[in-house]
Amino acid sequence: ASEETPSVDLITLTRHVLSDQLRLGSAATGDLTLLLTAIQVTSKFIATNVRKARLINLVGLAGETNVQGEEQKKLDVLSNDIMVNALRASGKTAVLVSEELEDAIIIEEKHRGRYCVVFDPLDGSSNIDAGVNIGTIFGIYKVRPDSTGSVEDVLRPGSEMVAAGYTMYGSSANLVLSTGSGVNGYTLDASLGEFILTHPNITIPPRGKIYSFNEGNSMYFYPPVTAYLKSIKYPATPKSPYSARYIGSMVADVHRTLLYGGIFGYPNDRKSKSGKLRLLYEAFPMAFLTEQAGGVATTGTKRILDIVPTNIHERCSVFLGSKDDVADVIKFYKEVP
Numbered sequence: 001a002s003e004e005t006p007s008v009d010l011i012t013l014t015r016h017v018l019s020d021q022l023r024l025g026s027a028a029t030g031d032l033t034l035l036l037t038a039i040q041v042t043s044k045f046i047a048t049n050v051r052k053a054r055l056i057n058l059v060g061l062a063g064e065t066n067v068q069g070e071e072q073k074k075l076d077v078l079s080n081d082i083m084v085n086a087l088r089a090s091g092k093t094a095v096l097v098s099e100e101l102e103d104a105i106i107i108e109e110k111h112r113g114r115y116c117v118v119f120d121p122l123d124g125s126s127n128i129d130a131g132v133n134i135g136t137i138f139g140i141y142k143v144r145p146d147s148t149g150s151v152e153d154v155l156r157p158g159s160e161m162v163a164a165g166y167t168m169y170g171s172s173a174n175l176v177l178s179t180g181s182g183v184n185g186y187t188l189d190a191s192l193g194e195f196i197l198t199h200p201n202i203t204i205p206p207r208g209k210i211y212s213f214n215e216g217n218s219m220y221f222y223p224p225v226t227a228y229l230k231s232i233k234y235p236a237t238p239k240s241p242y243s244a245r246y247i248g249s250m251v252a253d254v255h256r257t258l259l260y261g262g263i264f265g266y267p268n269d270r271k272s273k274s275g276k277l278r279l280l281y282e283a284f285p286m287a288f289l290t291e292q293a294g295g296v297a298t299t300g301t302k303r304i305l306d307i308v309p310t311n312i313h314e315r316c317s318v319f320l321g322s323k324d325d326v327a328d329v330i331k332f333y334k335e336v337p
């Protein structure tokens with residue numbers, strides 16, 4: 001087909017997820033697909049508003065402080081409200097956990113479904129004013145068999161998630177999703193208003209050439225991290241040193257890592273004893289995607305997806321990416337006191 005001939009067999013996200021569920025013979029009731037529709041609508045809404053933000057003056061502060069004591073941007077507030085409303089209205093959710101809300105939302109009976117969604121509606125919001133990529137991160141659990149929905153349904157290891165993903169708002173909006181059988185990337189076709197499959201079966205190269213850390217925290221890093229970073233910056237010849245790329249927006253840094261390989265790290269250190277990133281709605285979904293793409297996600301000493309959360313807003317140390325690169329970090333944790 002020439003460039004002028006539009007494809008007449010578009011694989012939309014909805015079509016792809018539906019066919020995937022049929023193929024897997026999962027007792028597909030279509031519930032997950034409907035839930036994902038709510039997330040797609042949210043992503044489209046946020047994508048449009050991120051773009052409009054500078055024009056309609058949404059960039060300023062909302063004058064509220066969130067649970068973590070950070071100033072909330074207007075777009076964070078808006079994104080959170082849109083996401084909560086869309087998920088509740090889908091009728092498919094029972095429990096919602098948002099970075100922006102102190103407590104979990106337990107959905108009232110009238111709208112209650114069987115899924116729990118943990119999410120960061122607009123991650124990397126400190127980058128908004130500079131027009132840098134930001135994103136929405138989400139993870140999905142099914143309620144436990146006898147539960148009608150309580151916070152315990154999300155205080156479970158990330159390995160029990162049934163799906164996870166993110167939408168990155170950049171030059172285009174990219175939704176990257178795993179329902180537990182690989183990772184696929186979809187790009188929003190703004191004229192159609194549909195996410196179209198553009199990156200089927202994303203797999204992380206086994207080794208990369210890029211490292212992505214906030215090295216401004218070097219003075220607080222523990223010895224294994226310092227030793228690891230030294231090893232990739234001053235490798236024994238004839239190897240070349242790694243390139244540094246750090247956007248400071250997890251979705252963008254992880255997106256690049258999934259596509260190009262390498263390692264992304266936000267370790268715990270002497271200052272941030274538990275790390276910075278949130279376990280439930282940042283580390284878990286990204287660890288889920290990383291593993292599904294053939295990579296590894298660890299705290300340095302433990303598989304991230306094995307952690308059992310005790311608090312919905314807890315933090316954790318994160319290294320994720322190409323399996324050989326992450327294996328190197330794990331080795332340093334074992335060998336460097």
Ligand code: AHM
Binds near residue numbers: 099120214249251
């Ligand atoms: P946020 O949820 O307040 O936006 O913070 C999370 C962000 C991540 O997107 C990013 O990986 C990290 O914070 C960057 O932190 P730092 O500025 O300390 O490097």
Ligand code: MG
Binds near residue numbers: 122282
């Ligand atoms: Mg965040």
